[in-house]
Amino acid sequence: MSKPELILPPMGALGFVRYTWRQLTSMKTALILLFLLAIASVPGSIFPQRGNNPLRVNEWIADSPTSGPIFDALGFFDVYSSPWFAAVYLLLFISLIGCVLPRTKVHWRAMFAPPPPAPRNLLRLPESMSFEVSASANEVLARGRKYLSGRRWRLLVAENSIAAEKGFLRETGNLLFHFSLILILVAIALGGLFGWKGNVIVRTGQGFSNTLTQYDAWGGGRFTGASRLSPFSFTLEKFNVEFDRGEAQRGSPKLFEADVTFRRLPGTEAENARIEVNTPLEIDGAKVFLVGHGYAPHFVVRNAGGEITFDDTVVFLPQDGNFTSTGVVKIPDSDPQLGFQGIFVPTAASNNLRGPISTFPGPDDPAVFMSAWRGDMGLDSGAPQSVYRLDTASMDQIGIVALRQGQIWKLPDGSGSIAFTGYQRWASFQIAYDPGKEVALLGAVLAITGLLLSLFIRRRRVWISATVNSEGVTVVQLAGLARIESADLPGELELIRDAVSDLPDTASATSTDEIRE
Amino acid sequence: MSATQLAAASNAAVYASMVTLTFAMVAFAISFASGRRRVAVLAPAPQEIDSAGSTALLIKSTVSTQSTVLTKSAGGTPTDDQTGRRSANIGMSLTWLGFVLLLAGVVLRGVWAGRVPWGNMYEFSITAALGILGVFLLVSLRRDVRWLGLFIVIPTLLTLGLAVTVLYTEAAQLVPALKSYWLIIHVSAAIICSGAFTLAAATAGLALVQSRAERRGKSGRARVRTAEKLRTLTYRVLAFAFPLWTFAVVAGAIWAENAWGRYWGWDPKETWAFITWVIYAAYLHARSTVGWRGDRASWVAIAGWAAFIINYFGVNIFINSLHSYSGV
């Protein structure tokens, strides 16, 4: 006989597409793509990400003027929305769909197909046994049938043998798992397209209403318009904080909670609520989370004539765990313009003011360190300015001073005074609406269910054959086959043996099978 | 008991556990070293069992006693074997004792702090050590894994050593973000996973060593199983741990949604949890991919554990993350 030769058809365009598709949906490709996904995720944990910490990103780029912009262009600061990251997971999901759909079809067919008939020599199979019984062959098969169908095995009964199969839920579970991954991806997309998220700082006693202009930062999906924001509002009535005063973790927060009154719609009755770190307030599908807090010192600024030009609390942003906070006061209407950079410390080091560093986050001994500037703060350039930053490029410093609560500083150039009269607390809230999160949860639950089915159910086949030998004795052969290694198959065969043989105690029966270990 | 007494008792229990485990380690090491026997040709390959004649050799009354045939077929001097077995048994008893002591240490710590003992990295670490021992001992109830003892006790001791020296913190209140019953659900699942992942990394590493020895024609250490058996055990452990890890990640996401308003934010801790998950998913895939089943799959299992460890130590300590409550 001549050697068989493999003749490949000419490939052609369609063939190429088919070839590519087959490669893309192969297990090996899936494996490689999974590795790629793992590797592609790493830079996002090393480089600061715009989505989490835009300030750190800016600092990073400013600190490394050559490599910074390159990394930025490559998307290292937006890894999870970068094209290369998207390429990896989209390929993976295309591969997934291409892999799972055909498998679903095969599995669907297999579920309705009878198990394959018994092989001729059952004892060739790795798990098998043979024994003699006094019952007739038909009796043995009837017992076997009763036993197996009672345990929901799928059966094919032949003249002197039974083929049985069980464990289809394994593949069902596996498919369910992979489909659930798709569902989770859809949920994420849903949240990305229709959801929104905003941050706002609210001082005690002040209010917030849910419109775009009130947010300090806001991001929404492609299909989220300002008109979709539900028109609720709330007022921060009171903010409670406690810090640990013990030795071990001095200064770590013990408690913080915001008491608010809110209205679901303008004009409706106000309701009370308490927002804590793990208990957001849910209004109309949107959730209001308490994410941070800080101090807003109160200043009164007077001009040379003694008239009040500024009288308000100013949000200062905490810079460290002890709430050393920075902020600015701007008096744009004076001529020349007047600005103050300030550092607020809730607990100044005792006695002599050592420097602008707080030693405890609670307001044990609040103080501010102010530096006054005069000149042009660059408001006319048209570029939007941060309310937390003073552009001192065209300004002159006129002095620095430390103030305790209640103290007044007469500016050295005689242009007026600033008084530090007290402080308020502020809380920062994240308000988020994500229509995809329930779907994502559903996907996760289904995925775990599918996983459990797929990892703990074993698909296996058993065969029973009963024949009468030359001496008229019934010889029973049992064999089993599991798709994956299974420690329980021998035990299962033993149970079947007990069920079909005459005595509950079958010590006399001999069994053969491979030595496993 | 007063607070200081509770604290002292908790610390004493942890130290006592470490001493016990050190002795357990020595016992396991002796057992390991004395297991120099070869695993002889164990049994004919299945295809050789074809006629009634050759199978007759292997007939035995019940399926469950078949392993006795195996031990008999292995050579080696009986004294060596006895020493090995005895010290392995001593190692197991000491491991149980160490486990009980550590359990006491963790519980007392919780009583002292008046909350679940998972508020900082010291507490996470001693509980993780407890998890490693717990998973190992649980497995040991169902099958003989004494030979694995050495490779379990060593990482446990390292974890505890790191905990008491570098990570130690006095008990304090939980920071508000940790005050949630999701803490208990999420962290307990993760701690059990840490035990299972460590166990799987140990068996995967041993599988690599064994398969190398087997390739060189040696059969490696008898007390350690064949590479194939080790790989099967690795798979079993990871098949248990992977759904649990999936659950832990999902529980974390639910908690994050509750605390921060988003269920997933690619915070470094979340990112590494995801990387760990993806690597273990790759491991499960590798197990059914041609050409990847053997050593490569073992390497993937070890890589998954490495990602888990990076997440635990690296991210908690070195990377600034929302999850930085290490207390160090």
Ligand code: HEM
């Ligand atoms: C998003 C990417 C994917 C993830 C996270 C993933 C995850 C998993 C996990 C965890 C398992 C083991 C649990 C089980 O048996 O159900 C598994 C099994 C499997 N996956 Fe995937 N998978 C992905 C994509 C794919 C793709 C693209 C294919 C097709 C090429 C594929 C084919 C399979 C097959 C055939 C199994 C069964 C292996 C067995 O019987 O042990 N998966 N997958």
